[in-house]
Amino acid sequence: MLTLEMIQQAQEALRGIARRTPLDPAPKLGENIYIKAENLQLTGAFKLRGAYNKILSLTPEEASRGVIACSAGNHAQGIALSATRLGIRSVICMPAGAPISKVEATRAYGAEVVLVPGVYDDAAREAERLTKEHGYTFAHPFNDPYVIAGQGTIGLEILEQLPDVSQVVVPIGGGGLISGIAYAIKHLKPSCRVIGVQAEGAASMEQSIRQGRPVELGSVATIADGIAVKRPGDLTFQLCREYVDEIVTVREDEIASAILALMEVQKTVAEGAGATPVAACMFKKVDTTAGKTVCVVSGGNVDVTTLSRVITKGLSKAGRLVEITTKVMDKPGGLLQLLQVVADTGANIVTINHAREAQLSDVGACIVTMVLETRNSAHVAQIREELSSRDYPLL
Structure with missing residues (x-):
């Protein structure tokens, strides 16, 4: 069975082995947000x-x-x-x-x-x-008291680095990370809230807590592969039920946006699982106005090809990349006129496809599909409004 002494002993055993990762403020990500950067841990993750x-x-x-x-x-x-x-x-x-x-x-x-x-x-x-x-x-990855005790050392570090922390937001897969952190924090600072985050497509712990028993999902699907777990552990379920205050879920596009924000604002690379706490705060699943909120960015081991796709999804979610399809008259200068309207809005064309023979096209019209670089969602709305006002239908 897990004890606070086990976590404290693990902290001593890990000196010189695991890094004491930084805990830094991240005001550009949101009010009162701090990042516990376990993505900078040796091996690139808290594990x-x-x-x-x-x-x-x-x-x-x-x-x-x-x-x-x-x-x-x-x-x-x-x-x-x-x-x-x-x-x-x-x-x-x-x-x-x-x-x-x-x-x-x-x-x-x-x-x-x-x-x-x-x-x-x-x-x-x-x-x-x-x-x-x-x-x-x-060696079970989460349903083991020694593993949970090791992960709980993050909770001890957070309290040492930020004694006035109000809440800690932690990714949940099988539950080992949040079980250890929650156990340590609730025994040393019971007033501090511990909030878990799961991907919508792999919310096994969230559903288990709601149903009052560990449940196994039929399938899981998420870019957060580190937390793609069909069934939580029996031990971690019990610990989460006792010590975790709340569990929220985030969508795939929200995770992608958080990865992008961490790269641009915090200058750090997070994998999908590690970005879920930031996603929860960015998209108001967690209220950060009440006090200092620590997001545990659990890992940064993201495949480069996956990262490329995630960045694209994140840009789309943030309104900085948009695909627009419309019709133009099939006559000399028709395409040029459309491109001039787009240019006047300040958007940059990344790709364009001009199809004369398409299912959506009328006789005498062509279908044009453009991928545009834009500033934000308001800019996208402006472009759509401008095109509509110039009789370019949005398909």
């Missing part, structure tokens, strides 16, 4: 804390059998690095769709990687099968 604490707890006999874990990427890297440092063999089962950067980093830290078709939960089943077959010692 090293719990992974190392778990590996350190193994008996000599358990260590001799080798350790196995299942992970979408961050726990994998934490276990791989921790096991290699302590001279223990590690095998990691990862979803086949995990970001390539996380897979390669896990291998680089010294682990044997087994790619499993499906999502995290499928990788977990394969890890359980291999454990029975080969006798490995299983």
Whole structure:
């Protein structure tokens, strides 16, 4: 069972192993917002804390059998690095769709990687099968008191770095991170609220709390792969029910916007899971006006190709990239006149497609689709209004 002493002991064990990550104000992201930058942790995510604490707890006999874990990427890297440092063999089962950067980093830290078709939960089943077959010692990514204690050291650091914190906003996948943080904070500063955030497409803990028991989702789908968990742990469910004040959800476009904002404003890279607390605050799912609010940016291990798509989605959500389709008369100068109207609004054309033979076109008209760089949502509305007033229908 988890105790505050276990978390405090984990903090001592992690000195010189895990970084004491910065906690900085982020006023451009919103009122009273602070960022706890676990994306700057060694391995690029908070998971090293719990992974190392778990590996350190193994008996000599358990260590001799080798350790196995299942992970979408961050726990994998934490276990791989921790096991290699302590001279223990590690095998990691990862979803086949995990970001390539996380897979390669896990291998680089010294682990044997087994790619499993499906999502995290499928990788977990394969890890359980291999454990029975080969006798490995299983290191669960969240439903383990030593792992939770390691993650709880973040809660201790937050209270040390910002004693007058009013609330802490934390991503939730399986629940290990928020369980540890909430346990530490509620035992040392009960008045501080702890709020969990899940992606709408993977809200297993939120639904479990509402139904009063751990439930398993039929499927999960989110760009926040680090929290794409179908079912929370039994232990983490109990801890969340007791110590977490509220759980909110965020949409995919909101997560993308938060990733973009963190890059532009805070000059830091966050993966989807890590950006969810910022998304919750940016889009008013969490009220930050009452006091100092810490967003735990849990990781920054985002694949470059994924990041490119996320940035595009974030720009669209912020009204800085828009696709507009309209009709122009099929006559000399028709397209030029449209482009002049667009230019006069101050928008920049990224791509344009001019189709004479399209299902939506009339005889004597062409369909034009443009992707425009714009300033904000108000600018987009201005462009649409200007086009409509000039008899360019918006399709």
